Amino acid sequence: MEYYYFGIGVQLVEILTNLIFQKDHCPSVIELSFNVDGLPLFKSSKKCFWPVLCTIKNIDNSYVFPVALSYGLSKPVNLDFLSETVNELKVLLQDGLIVQQKVVQVALHSIVCDAPARAMVKCIKLYSGYYGCDKCSQSGMWIGRIVYPQITDFTPRTNQTFREHKNKEHHHSTSPFCDLPIDMIQKFPIDYMHQVCLGVMKKLLLTWMRGSKTVRISAVQISEVSNRLIAMKPFIPRCFARKPRGLDEVDRWKATELRQFLLYTGKIALRNILPSRLFKSFLSFSSAISILISPTLCKLHCDLAEQMLSNFVKDCKVYYGEEFLVYNVHSLLHLADEAKVYGCLECCSAFCFENYLQKLKKMVRSGKSPLVQVVKRLQENKIFIPEKCMLPNILPRFQIMLTL
Ligand SMILES: [Zn+2]
Incomplete structure (x- = not known):
């Protein structure tokens, strides 16, 4: 694989120096969250990036930055691409960082994958x-x-x-x-974006649409659900990244669309369409996840959410059969514990990293040396952006480049 290492410490010092410049203080301990994931680049080949990304969890408006970027024709055959990251992180966890003559301790918040x-x-x-x-x-x-x-x-x-x-x-x-x-x-942590939204929610939708006769809804009902979702479009606030789409496009639904369906629109779209027992079980699932992604509700009702998810998994065994209890469905039983450790599921999800991955992908203009292209784009951004615009709470660098 081709490989480029951006480093952790050097970028953290830059971010924290800007923070001090802006607010005249920075935290004495910073908590880092990392993400390692594969990013397919082209539909016609298996070429992909394997970026290691990082963000600081305990400062406001912190943005994601790349630590290492690997590129190859397939999944990595070994974990050599993590060596430099792990070695540098080991030193940082032990010694901390010197920022403006002060020592800032470094802690590991999570590794989200x-x-x-x-x-x-x-x-x-x-x-x-x-x-x-x-x-x-x-x-x-x-x-x-x-x-x-x-x-x-x-x-x-x-x-x-x-x-x-x-x-x-x-x-x-x-x-x-x-x-x-x-x-x-x-x-x-278990990442609810992949395992709940893209995992269990999508599996439920596909089971209702294409599963066995006992749990499948009719073509007319599928069309009615689609009509209801599309009718909701004008009422979806701008804070949502996407408007609802019909079930005919369900194979292309993104994680945010599945989350929107799970937490908000699904309850309305499925009412009086799904058989009552399946609808009630879906409501338990939806309510439990709503509790676990909210820091406030999670503090108050985490045990209730755990019980609801346990009941949901039991119901799934009865309604959809034992074959439904695959790993993603099983992992619902561990979600409440994750939320207790991290405060809520949103605090340890891959949503913030996913946005950055898509932006990295857009930096690749052609199939020739994608790694070189992305490294050059990132370095250009660094050179051409005025220092005041590099403040973390204004805009991530790549967005500033597009604005300019
Ligand atoms: Zn388990």
């Missing part, structure tokens, strides 16, 4: 393996696919059992992140 990338960077079995859940040691069951039928009484994994490889079938090898003094379970 989708399930396949998380399995890759943690060197563990994929969710399609028997011991694929990275939060509990339940063994999956093969019924044409791996499912997790146990809904209660599973044994949670801990940092110690993970580092000691107590469950040997769970590990492929030792993750480079084990070099860091971090909790190898808690610091890798």
Whole structure:
């Protein structure tokens, strides 16, 4: 793979210096969140980027910046592309940073990845393996696919059992992140963007549209749901990134559209269309996620949300069959714990990184040396942007370049 390393410390110093310049203070401890994910570049080939991105979680309006960028014809065959990041992070966690003659401590907030990338960077079995859940040691069951039928009484994994490889079938090898003094379970949260929105919500929609006869709705009903969604368009506030689209385009729905359906529009669009028992179960799912993504509601009703999700998974087993209980559905049982650790699910989701990934992709104009193109674009932005515009709370650099 081709590879470029931007560095962590050098960019953090720049961001924090600007912060001091603007507000005359900066936090004594900064909490970093990282993202590692694959980014396919072209529909006609397997060429992709594997960026390592970072953001500071505990300063307002912090933006995402690239730490390392790898480019290749397929998924990385080893984790060498993480070496420099892990080595530098190890030093930062130990020594902190010097900003304007003051020491700023560095802490790791989270490493946010989708399930396949998380399995890759943690060197563990994929969710399609028997011991694929990275939060509990339940063994999956093969019924044409791996499912997790146990809904209660599973044994949670801990940092110690993970580092000691107590469950040997769970590990492929030792993750480079084990070099860091971090909790190898808690610091890798379940990302609700991939696993709930693109995972469970999409699976439910496809089951209602194309599943078995007992849970499928008719073509007329699908069309009615689409009509209702499109009728809501004028009433969707501008704070939503996208307006609703019909179910005929469901295969192309983005995560934000699935989130909008799950939290807001689905309740109206499906009312009196889905059979009552399925609708009630969907309402439990929707309400529980609404609680867990809100910092305020999460503090008050996290246990209620946990109970609702447990009931939802039990209902899924009865209504849609055991084969519905795949890893994403099983991971709902761990969501409340994640929300308790991080304050809410939004605090550890990949939504902020996803926007940046799409912007990186747009920097690639042709198939010739994509890595060089992106590195040059990012360096140009740095050179041509006046210093005052580099303040983190104004606009990310790439947006400023487009504005200019
Ligand atoms: Zn589990």
